[in-house]
Amino acid sequence: xxxxxxxxxxxxxxxxxxxxxxxxxxxxxxxxxxxxxxxxxxxxxxxxxxxxxxxxxxxxxxxxxxxxxxxxxxxxxxxxxxxxxxxxxxxxxxxxxxxxxxxxxxxxxxxxxxxxxxxxxxxxxxxxxxxxxxxxxxxxxxxxxxxxxxxxxxxxxxxxxxxx
Amino acid sequence: xxxxxxxxxxxxxxxxxxxxxxxxxxxxxxxxxxxxxxxxxxxxxxxxxxxxxxxxxxxxxxxxxxxxxxxxxxxxxxxxxxxxxxxxxxxxxxxxxxxxxxxxxxxxxxxxxxxxxxxxxxxxxxxxxxxxxxxxxxxxxxxxxxxxxxxxxxxxxxxxxxxxxxxxxxxxxxxxxxxxxxxxxxxxxxxxxxxxxxxxxxxxxxxxxxxxxxxxxxxxxxxxxxxxxxxxxxxxxxxxxxxxxxxxxxxxxxxxxxxxxxxxxxxxxxxxxxxxxxxxxxxxxxxxxxxxxxxxxxxxxxxxxxxxxxxxxxxxxxxxxxxxxxxxxxxxxxxxxxxxxxxxxxxxxxxxxxxxxxxxxxxx
Numbered sequence: 189x190x191x192x193x194x195x196x197x198x199x200x201x202x203x204x205x206x207x208x209x210x211x212x213x214x215x216x217x218x219x220x221x222x223x224x225x226x227x228x229x230x231x232x233x234x235x236x237x238x239x240x241x242x243x244x245x246x247x248x249x250x251x252x253x254x255x256x257x258x259x260x261x262x263x264x265x266x267x268x269x270x271x272x273x274x275x276x277x278x279x280x281x282x283x284x285x286x287x288x289x290x291x292x293x294x295x296x297x298x299x300x301x302x303x304x305x306x307x308x309x310x311x312x313x314x315x316x317x318x319x320x321x322x323x324x325x326x327x328x329x330x331x332x333x334x335x336x337x338x339x340x341x342x343x344x345x346x347x348x349x350x351x352x
Numbered sequence: 353x354x355x356x357x358x359x360x361x362x363x364x365x366x367x368x369x370x371x372x373x374x375x376x377x378x379x380x381x382x383x384x385x386x387x388x389x390x391x392x393x394x395x396x397x398x399x400x401x402x403x404x405x406x407x408x409x410x411x412x413x414x415x416x417x418x419x420x421x422x423x424x425x426x427x428x429x430x431x432x433x434x435x436x437x438x439x440x441x442x443x444x445x446x447x448x449x450x451x452x453x454x455x456x457x458x459x460x461x462x463x464x465x466x467x468x469x470x471x472x473x474x475x476x477x478x479x480x481x482x483x484x485x486x487x488x489x490x491x492x493x494x495x496x497x498x499x500x501x502x503x504x505x506x507x508x509x510x511x512x513x514x515x516x517x518x519x520x521x522x523x524x525x526x527x528x529x530x531x532x533x534x535x536x537x538x539x540x541x542x543x544x545x546x547x548x549x550x551x552x553x554x555x556x557x558x559x560x561x562x563x564x565x566x567x568x569x570x571x572x573x574x575x576x577x578x579x580x581x582x583x584x585x586x587x588x589x590x591x592x593x594x595x596x597x598x599x600x601x602x603x604x605x606x607x608x609x610x611x612x613x614x615x616x617x618x619x620x621x622x623x624x625x626x627x628x629x630x631x632x633x634x635x636x637x638x639x640x641x642x643x644x645x646x647x648x649x650x651x652x653x654x655x656x657x658x659x660x661x662x663x664x665x666x667x668x669x670x671x672x673x674x675x676x677x678x679x680x681x682x683x684x685x686x687x688x689x690x691x692x693x694x695x696x697x698x699x700x701x702x703x704x705x706x707x708x709x710x711x712x713x714x715x716x
Contacts, residue, residue, distance in 0.1 A: 191405065195406060195569050196471060196473075199569045201473070201479045205483060209489060214541075216494065218493075218543050
């Protein structure tokens with residue numbers, strides 16, 4: 189039963205010691221400790237938030253880069269396509285022009301040829317006419333008795349003419 | 353570094369447990385002494401009571417007693433201070449007589465005069481242990497505090513990293529969920545309470561240690577402080593719940609109000625008894641186990657005493673491990689319940705879980 193009766197002296201010391209302990213510890217230990225803990229937790233939270241923000245920004249940046257790259261690629265393709273088209277067009281044009289020029293030259297050559305041939309034909313005609321006239325004149329000049337000598341004469345004349 | 357600390361921690365536990373053997377030896381000596389003195393039978397009840405009760409002077413082992421100051425106050429004689437060692441040699445000193453661990457004014461014939469009230473403010477074994485634990489708490493937590501200043505922006509080190517999880521446990525697992533957003537005001541008290549009980553429980557487990565948290569005066573002070581904090585910070589919901597419970601028929605009020613009022617006092621009373629009984633019971637069990645050795649010796653001679661010792665050592669080792677658990681558990685429970693009582697006193701929506709409760713489940 190003695191055990192259950194609080195001792196006045198111990199009660200007194202306990203109140204004094206616990207009270208002092210509470211005041212000293214809360215002022216010099218618990219408050220700084222809990223503040224430091226809170227501060228550190230806030231710091232960690234801040235760092236985590238920062239990391240998350242950076243991650244999002246990085247992702248955005250990467251997406252931007254990707255977009256930029258895609259755009260650049262598209263532009264390059266467009267430029268290349270344009271250049272190819274231009275080149276094709278230029279080639280086609282020059283080919284066309286060359287063909288045209290060639291055709292024109294050929295046509296001109298043909299025309300010239302035609303003219304020359306006509307001139308030649310005309311010349312030949314004139315010479316044939318002259319020759320015929322010559323032959324006829326000679327035949328007429330030389331009265332030939334026989335048919336045989338006539339033919340010989342013609343042959344020789346023709347041979348003469350061919351030499352021309 | 354951390355590994356080293358952990359190793360030293362476990363090593364100290366092992367060392368502590370090994371000292372139990374020396375406690376054993378110490379009691380052996382005690383019994384031998386008794387036997388030599390008057391061949392009287394070993395009284396296990398007296399031995400246990402001697403160990404769990406307070407004493408003037410701190411007896412670490414038989415014959416090795418640290419004398420402590422005796423401080424007495426009487427209305428007529430005023431203040432008297434002298435060493436407790438004077439009572440070791442003679443029963444009467446300086447007009448005072450010690451009887452069954454209590455000091456009375458000595459009468460004319462040397463008998464105790466119980467008519468004169470003597471206020472005993474002595475630094476007894478428990479008070480010395482209390483002061484020791486206070487110094488220990490201050491040293492430990494000032495060092496932890498310094499750790500936070502020194503390692504600012506760095507990882508915690510040493511004692512700081514050892515105790516930080518415990519401080520965080522009290523804050524995050526005890527104070528925050530039970531008190532709510534206003535926990536900050538009560539946290540210093542809860543931390544002091546937790547570590548005071550824990551340190552004293554552990555000190556009480558040391559061989560020769562005082563049974564401080566198993567003393568009713570100590571647990572009563574703690575419970576009364578909790579009672580005062582709870583009732584002084586109780587808001588209008590708390591008082592309304594006591595005297596005007598919602599949803600209770602008027603006819604039941606004459607029963608309900610006394611029940612609630614008894615409940616207000618029962619809460620700290622249960623805190624007081626729980627800690628006191630748990631710690632005292634633990635000490636009694638260990639001391640009873642050790643006492644079995646001497647009972648065996650009385651029954652069957654010295655050989656029997658030595659014979660049962662190994663088994664008893666194993667049992668008391670086991671009990672000490674359980675006591676180690678209880679030391680933490682009781683500190684936790686006292687703090688947890690205190691924070692729950694504080695939480696229920698400052699809660700804002702008190703009607704939510706009482707009175708109109710029957711409409712609750714149907715409404716949901």
